[in-house]
Amino acid sequence: MVSSVSQFQNLTLHLVLEKTEHGQARARVLELPNCVVEAATDEEAIAQLQAIIAGQFADVRVMPIEVTVSTKAERENPWTEFIGMYEGDAEFAAIARELQLERGFDELGLTE
Incomplete structure (x- = not known):
């Protein structure tokens, strides 16, 4: 049976904040490697990332599935x-x- 989650309450991601050569704030999301922004301040960069992430997940459905995997209890040493x-x-x-x-x-x- 497949069920979907229609709404996110909270999504915790990890941000990396750093300064560029030109003094800009660069922020990226570790879990989303293509999600990188540059802004004048850390706060602006974080706000931009939050907006991008919210947009990316606006029309996303998350569906848990169960997979049965059979494994050998103990493998014999050759x-x-x-x-x-x-x-x-x-x-x-x-x-x-x-x-x-x-x-x-x-x-x-x-x-x-």
């Missing part, structure tokens, strides 16, 4: 099947030790 594969293998242990030495793990205190 590496799980390899855990312990080389446990007790002396040749693999020797290769691993050699790699640790080559990469300086001893100096970093990362070896057993």
Whole structure:
């Protein structure tokens, strides 16, 4: 079922106010990247933005919708099947030790 909201009571947006090279006040809305104005003062810039935003949302309908998404409760780790594969293998242990030495793990205190 789709329902619509026919009227906004309040809409909170975040404004960024800054001064331009020429001393003008530049104001922009973070949530609406194309909504930028320049005016003589911060107050004028804010008023202009409020008017623009009110105009943009005058004929807008907001409709909530529900979407059902199925997700796996727990994903299986693809590496799980390899855990312990080389446990007790002396040749693999020797290769691993050699790699640790080559990469300086001893100096970093990362070896057993």
